[in-house]
Amino acid sequence: GVLYKFVERDVMRRTLPYLTYLAIFSYGIKADGSLIVPDDNELIQLALEYGAKPMLVLTSLGEDGRFSTETVSRLLNDPVASDNLISNLVETCEAKDYAALNSDFEYIPPEDAAAYAAFVRDVRARLEPPGYTVLVALAPKTSAEQRGLLYEAHDYRAMGEAANNVLLMTYE
Numbered sequence: 310g311v312l313y314k315f316v317e318r319d320v321m322r323r324t325l326p327y328l329t330y331l332a333i334f335s336y337g338i339k340a341d342g343s344l345i346v347p348d349d350n351e352l353i354q355l356a357l358e359y360g361a362k363p364m365l366v367l368t369s370l371g372e373d374g375r376f377s378t379e380t381v382s383r384l385l386n387d388p389v390a391s392d393n394l395i396s397n398l399v400e401t402c403e404a405k406d407y408a409a410l411n412s413d414f415e416y417i418p419p420e421d422a423a424a425y426a427a428f429v430r431d432v433r434a435r436l437e438p439p440g441y442t443v444l445v446a447l448a449p450k451t452s453a454e455q456r457g458l459l460y461e462a463h464d465y466r467a468m469g470e471a472a473n474n475v476l477l478m479t480y481e
Contacts, residue, residue, distance in 0.1 A: 311366070312352060325359030332411055333363060336401070337370035340383045342393030344401065345372060353405055362408035364444075365401065369414040378416045378458070385417075385424040395435050402441055410436060411476065413446040417462035426467035433472060445472045449479060 310324060311332040325331065333352050337345030349363075356363045371377040384390050398410060410432065417425055433443040445468050448459040455461075469475050 310361075314347065314349075314352065318355075321355060322359070325356060325361050328356075328359075328361040330364040330409055331356040331361040332366050335366040335368040335370060335413065337368055337372065337374075338377075338380060338384060338394060339372070340380045340387075340390060342384060342387075342390040342395075342397060344394070344397050345370070346401075349405065353407070357406060363406060364409040364411050365398070365405075365407045366411045366413055366446075367398065369416065376416045378418060381414050381416070381425075382418050382421050385421050385428055391428055391431065395432055398432065399435055399439075402436065403439070407441070409442040409444060411444040411446055412472070413478075415448070416458045418458075419461035422462040422464045423467070425462055426464055426471045429468060429471035437473070442473045444474045444476055446476045446478050449477045 310328045311334055312321065313334050331352070333349050336347060339345065353363045369376050369381040371380050384394060401407065402410060412429055412432065414425060429443065429445055436443050447463045447465065447468060450460050450463065450465065
């Protein structure tokens, strides 16, 4: 289940016993690889209390709360910033008892498709050995040729190979 901080707590408490993962929406990014951190401590504790595994949702949301094509492109193409982000993710997962990470980068420039798959592969290489699961959220496509900023940079095969699991965002 995906959780936004505005969800009523009684609804959450009734739902949590039936979930494997609670995906807490969301951590944002800065071009230097630092994280925009939500107030997630209460939600992590509730998930753990009810037996659901907390999942860190990493998005390409910037400080203004909007998906940033420019920020994600700069980050994916800067090895120092990407490594910094991955280090920050490892540290955060360890410090906050996250069990999994879901990468939900949207509005990625088509020319960055390979860089995004490489980034997810690098995240998995660092998070999987200590026991974390890495997932990617992808917009559903009807064909590899489907046009649009939500679709073109999502190479299903590459992303499926890079992550442990793929989530299709069926609300798209």
